[in-house]
Amino acid sequence: MSIRRLPSELINRIAAGEVVERPASALKELVENSLDAGAKSVAIRLSAGGLDLVEVTDDGSGMEPSDMGLALERHATSKLPTDAIEDVTSFGFRGEALPSIASVSRLTLESRPRGSDGWRIEMDHGVKAGEGPAALPPGTRVRVNGLFDKVPARRKFLRSPRAEYAACLDVVKRLAMARPDVAFSLEHDGRRVLSVQPSDGPVRVAALLSHELDRHGIGIDCVRHDMRLTGVISLPTFNRGMADQQFLFINSRPVKDRLLVGALRAAYRDLLARDRHPIAALFVDVPAADVDINVHPAKTEVRFRDPAAVRGLIVGGLKAALDEAGHRSAAREQFATAVNWTSEPDRRPSEGWDPGQVSLAPVADDKGWTPAFAGVTEKTLEFGRAPAARAEPATAPVPSYPLGVARGQVAATYIVAEAEDGLVIVDQHAAHERLVLERMRRAANGGQVARQALLIPDVVELDEPDCDRLEAAIAELGELGLEIERFGPNALLVRSTPAPLGKTDTSALLADLAAELAELGTALSLRDKLDHVAATIACHGSVRAGRILSVAEMNALLREMEVTPHSGQCNHGRPTWVKLAHGDIEKLFGRK
Ligand SMILES: Nc1ncnc2c1ncn2[C@@H]1O[C@H](COP(=O)(O)OP(=O)(O)OP(=O)(O)O)[C@@H](O)[C@H]1O
Ligand SMILES: [Mg+2]
Secondary structure, eight states: OOOOOOOHHHHHHHHHHHHOSSHHHHHHHHHHHHHHTTOSEEEEEEEGGGTSEEEEEEOSOOOOHHHHHHHTSTTOOSSOSSSOGGGOOSSOOSSOHHHHHHHTSEEEEEEEOTTSOEEEEEEETTEEEEEEEEOOOSEEEEEEESTTTTOHHHHTTOOOHHHHHHHHHHHHHHHHHHOTTSEEEEEETTEEEEEEOSOOHHHHHHHHHOTTHHHHEEEEEEEETTEEEEEEEEOTTSOBSSSOSEEEEETTEEEOOHHHHHHHHHHTTTTSOTTOBOOEEEEEEOOGGGEEOTTSTTOOOOEESOHHHHHHHHHHHHHHHHHHHTTOOOOOHHHHHHSOEEOOOOSSOOTTOOGGGOOOOTTOBTTBSGGGGTTOOOOSOOTTSOOOOOOOOOOSOOOOOTTOEEEEEETTTEEEEEETTEEEEEEHHHHHHHHHHHHHHHHHHTTOOOEEEEEEEEEEEOOHHHHHHHHHTHHHHHHTTOEEEEOSTTEEEEEEEEGGGOSOOHHHHHHHHHHHHHHHTTSSOHHHHHHHHHHHHHHHTSOOTTOOOOHHHHHHHHHHHHHSTTTTBOTTSOBSEEEEEHHHHHHHTTOO
16 A cells, blocks of 8 residues: 555544544633633633534634634644744644644634724635635634534544533633633523633632632642642532542643642541542642643643652642641531531630640540540440430539530530530540541651550451551551551451550451552552551541540540641541530520
8 A cells, every 4th residue: 555645634634533522622722722812701602512513702812814714724823933832821832723623513713803804714624615704893703513523433422412511611610710810601502601700810719619619718829949839729628529620720721630639639638538529729830841731632731840849739738728727617508507507716715725734634644535435336326315415514604615615415426515605516426536546647747656565466357468458558557556467368467556546446447447558559658648547547446426425524525626736627527516606596596
């Protein structure tokens, strides 16, 4: 067979295979062109998820008729005036998007530069089908009809209009977040679904992702060397079941990078359950020389010169912000409906409260108060039985503790406390789990968690791969006070357990740890892994719901919460306590 040069229509169709995967990718290219043309307003219309129509109208620079012809030719671009791809700051630079889209659809390009008349060029599957004058305001309008109608192989892989629409919406959100200074509107099947006016970054993110971020978000702004990270993340308690609201922008370009997933997980590691996900929109600015944007025809991926530094910036910046947000936790909506439950402590402690001087209740010895709960095994919540609440009359004035003084226990699960400014309810298991974790962490950071040797070592039988995993982590587990040894192919010997845990079910603990390690795989650093493992261990060592506590134990728990970082939420991101202010109690009884 002889070699031949391919005709340009065919070359364009081949390129379209990479650049235009579905309506959303065509839409992305068109909107990026509008933004590159300096548009201040971009209006988008879609029909049937973009399968029938994708139309983008902008008020940007517009093009002269001769440029319009060139724009539809491959490798024709106005965006590389010099040959330095490294210096590109526009979205586009490859000069192939318009010809690629035009080769697999019916495309109409209309454009009018300021102070000139408008012109129109119609393309039908890569071939010019007509042209002439056009009446439109200054700017450009591109209409794409019947994308892939004549490319059955591609058409077959498209999903339902609904799914294609979802992908289009995602594209619009990303670009609208990247450029908060530009107005965007989106119409789908004749219905206006989105409309945002120029604003600043955080306002735009909240408008597109969730207005709740105003209350439940944390603003990020930090600098490391020559990199800067800004953006918004959600408080751990304001989380989602899907990781679909996490966005990364590199030098204002929306990108999809697995780095974000890992970095978010590391930053929230013990603040969220594995199956819950934060909301995040993060903007990283790095020197142009440190990132290669020409990696992928659709330009949705980049390559960093030093990915670890970018990851470090994100994880470090987010952790610092989450630490600062500290005890803050989002009151759950159901609480918020009737009255104003809060779980945000007043961080300016009322007079007389000095975290440094909190005295622990008598039951607590210098190891904290855990030993009092050693051997707790109840796992279930028993609402069915008789109430276990006890009244503790308020004899003395209430001392100024932010979480108050314990007055009783409800359903053997919740501590009810009286604070100066209201009524506090604490989930004892969630709170204690958090305290054990923080305690283990402090000990691990100090070098070593105290061990409690078992008189007779426990033999725990597990699958061989699980035993292998735990064996590989012997050193890390040792640091956490859990001393194990391989004992044949299917068993491990447990010689000591972490002292903060008290007595614990070693076989359940090892099974959980093995599952945890399997899931973490080799993806995380040793330090990260250690923390995950600590969280799993903490869960095992915690006071279960259903355990009756003495008043002294309850007060010890409250005092320890007040001085422990992150005590406002459990390791799974749920609040550990809520407060009903006096004013709200009065409202409940119609006194206000
Ligand atoms: N909405 C628009 N307003 C003004 N000029 C435009 C518009 N859309 C496209 N152009 C012009 O047409 C040229 C070709 O656009 P096209 O999208 O094909 O390539 P590109 O944007 O240069 O690079 P890429 O293929 O990476 O997107 C652009 O360089 C630009 O000069
Ligand atoms: Mg382009």
